Amino acid sequence: MMLSKLIRITTVPLSLDKLLTGQLKYMVGKGFDVYMISSMGNNVHFLEERESSTFIAVEMTRFISPIKDLVSLFKLVRVFRKLKPDIVHTHTPKAGLLGMMAARIANVPIRLHTVAGLPLMEATGMKRRLLEYTEWLTYKCAIKVYPNSTNLKEFILKSKFCSSDKLKVIGNGSSNGINTNHFKISPELVSKADSIKENFGLTESNFTFIFIGRLVKDKGIEELIQAFTSLAERHAQIRLLLVGPFEPELDPLSAECLAMIGNSNAIINVGYQDDVRPYLAISNVLVFPSYREGFPNVPMQAGCFELPAIVTDINGCNEIIANEENGLIIPPKNIDALQNAMSRLLTGEALYGKLQKNSRPMIVDRYEQKHLWSLIYREYESLLGG
Template identity: 55%
Template sequence: MRITTIPLSLDKLLEGQMRFMSENGFEVYMVSENGNNVDKLVKREGCPHYVVPMTRTISPWRDFISLYKMIKLIKRIKPDIIHTHTAKAGIIGMLGALLTRTSIRMHTVAGLPLIEAKGMKKALLVFVEKLTYDCATFIYPNSFRLKDYLIKHGYTDEKKAKVIGRGSSNGINTDYFNLTDDLISKAAALRVEHGIGKTDLVFIFIGRVVRDKGINELISVFKTLTDKHSHIRLLLVGPFEDELNPVDKEVKKIIEKHSAVIHVGYKDDVRPYVAASDVLVFPSYREGFPNVPMQCACLNLPCIVTDINGCNEIIEDGINGLVIPSKDENSLRVAMERMITDEEFRLACSVVAREKITANYSRENIWEELLNEYRLLLGKKGKRQFINERIL
């Protein structure tokens, strides 16, 4: 049973993984909150989806109802493995799995929202996170730096924590993120559509347009740089999220009104926008093992990222991009200006960008590693015999 808080996580973060497990002998059930993309998800993955209402916000009464419904579902399906991903799904799924005595309880950690929290909220989030790990039999941080952080700060121990492969929750489809002639043509059309000149240099950001992604700093730095470099553009691909983690009001006004800032909102297919760009700038405060730098590097973009979990494993400073401190406007400005003025360096990063991703983070490698982990755990529990690599 694969559990995430919202179906978008199953759809985007774990795309293809459930079908792969089904094709290798597993009976897979997907569980999340309801959403518009569920029918498409079920058709693509070839697995049933069950709705358990969950919310990403702190809501004790609604969370209690979610737990009750999760327990009922687990008792009905009786899965051998419950594998959760994302924070709220983690506590609801792992607690439900423990209370129903499911023997293999796996939780993937892909970033820690509590890092940026403060006061009582942080104390509550730390308690919930530790409770999730206590309920789980195995913890899977999706980067080595994140694993080190969890162990160092006492969330879990070395015996319980493991990174699948070289990191990442799902790897990347390197064939899909490949610079084809068709993609180059679409990118050229996008540049014309948005008034981007042939000599303009485009920075791209992909993700939720929120404070914790470093958007306040990015907009401040970019606005200053446009005074000196009139040919630069900033392409923002992702939605505002005003409820949970909004950017400053003044920053939002600049995004909406500045002539050099192009905000296109959420896009199902980001590839044409990446191909229309020259540099990824990703000044996030916290991540697990982000897909965006992998996707952009796979399409030959040099990347500016912050020195945080995951990002500093994907990007090697001075080789396929630049790694800078988070929340540091001056370092961000220096890095962006270097990409603007040092074309030789920028192109050198571009040349090697794809190679590192294909060598370390292909989706098929991650899937095989996870499949082997499932088989290993089932074998230890004496629940399955393996014949011709099928689980019976």
Template identity: 50%
Template sequence: MKKILRITTVPISLNILLKGQLKFMGENGYDVITASADGPEVKEICQRESVQHFAIDFTRTLSPFKDLRALWQLIRLIQKEKPNIVHTHTPKAGLLGMMAAKFAGVKLRMHTVAGMPLMEATGNTKRILRLTEKLTYFCAHKVYPNSDRLQDYMQKEFSAFQDKFKIIGEGSSNGIDTKHFSKQSVDESAIQNLRSEHKISSHAAVFVFVGRIVEDKGIHELVEAFLGLEEKAYLLLVGAFEDEREPVKAQIKQSIANHTRIIHVGFQKDIRPFLAASDIFVFPSYREGFPNVVLQAAAMELPCIVSDINGSNEIITHNENGLIVPVKNTEELKLAMEQLLINIEKRKNLASNSRVSILDKYDQHKVWRAILEEYQKRA
């Protein structure tokens, strides 16, 4: 039986971004093992996916001595377990995982790119990130951007490696479970209870955002656009602040805390009730690879307002299943929100197309089968 080692920097990426896929590969003839930093999600991953997990001392920040230690741990792990395939995700795991796999002579080295921090970086940080991407691609046999626009960017910025680039299927690292993410999966009573708990009337329109509450998710523009709306509505924010790494402006944080129609519920393990209780999904992020949350919102039959960035502008077609606005443009975002708030007929028309667009391209089992075929063809 051939063995696959899947590596991410932190276990939450294995737990959320690759949920179900690891078990699927195990059921289709592969011995799957995983590696990441340690964390509370590891037990759940091992039980649900039926995998053996190995803890590596990864850090998410640049830390040369700790990174060297993690690299050595990966080399030792690969030499001991002898995987036929090493498949990495996230920048730090990609760099160290591909270097370790090349050093150990692994037959097939694969790296998936889902978002690229250097797109927003500047100065020395950007130069360092470019170098790490180059090293990762040099050590990999194949590199898989998970959207067309991301591949276009990579071909332009890293033309020396473009023969290694390939998109699997229609994009997306994992697709989505379209049975799980459906309006029918949420009881009407749960929706009513949620709106009642937050004092939202049955007739009020609700905008919803799901993601980390940080600057590069477009939180500043979203809150400012919402505050500029003349029509009354609610803004539901589902996600946690990350003040230690990417704090939002104090003024924005104060508005979130004090505004009577902005509701912040923090991180939620199950986002479906919050999507089902809302009317319009808004995601003005500055950069993404292929955002699962946009897939999930569209599968839940929500019209989506997204920024014109990689991934989002491939999932959403303007005026078909949502609206696309320029990045970092508060005024255009406000106009789009206002349009769907006032024009209920248009909102319904966009919503009616949302789920169909996801079923056709991004159903989870279609994505898993495409990745499985890639393993079978190359290993």
């Protein structure tokens, strides 16, 4: 019996690593012959071993580059014609556009695209119109499109990128769910957390806010730094832990913001970390003031560690977090609202305790990873004809 061939594509290998952890190996266990495609990276051999899947490098840029994009498209078509996959399933905007176009050209029968955030939401003018067209073209080439949140589905329908019969939110949302057994306190994590606290001079008297993600403007970092700096003037014991990389080539922070980060003794910048769990274990509140998301993993991860979350009222975030139940929801790009929410959780012991108590159960009940994987597998089986 021949195995059904499944190809999953992202623009860069980091997305395969972090957004789809464990899912590809699950599909291998269910009888699929799985291939991964993205640009080349340092960790691809590790990915092949972890996911029991074959990696194929096709260089793709994250920005608009017509000549390079055309070269990538031709390479993808060549790969698809050689492998003859049953399913091509894409993630991230550029991989979605090129992957769906190439799959249609190569007559791949089942062409699927997951939407996990739309950069066009923060674009204007000609750039926005171009991004809207590329979204429309991606969905035109796909036979099914999976927004990873209900609000994102509504935005796509409102934008008229495709018809409702092509759209489906799987489960309660998310692209990969969350491994709730992995994201919980253990003796090993406590030991690592204690070492980190000692390294940065953190004590029981400190109250630590944490941000995890790319340190760029559209994640709300400018507002976060200003809100935190003002709050720290009145509460010397608070700290802000920044976990993630800068991306100056795509969405740089202002020189003023970078100076505030670099000059503050209360802001701890640790850069990108492969394992964010020890940093969650030493924190009290997640602050995630992003401008746009699909269905972010970070609020789910924080919730598993019993951290209340302050998030903006945007796609995904306002589905994971219920206001006043497991966190606080604020308007995006609003420094005063962000500072007020941080102050409430810092000083409101009863409110903090209530949100903390609810945080993990609300994530476990709705987003357990293996349940979502089983729903995606059933979707594949249905499209393959049972």
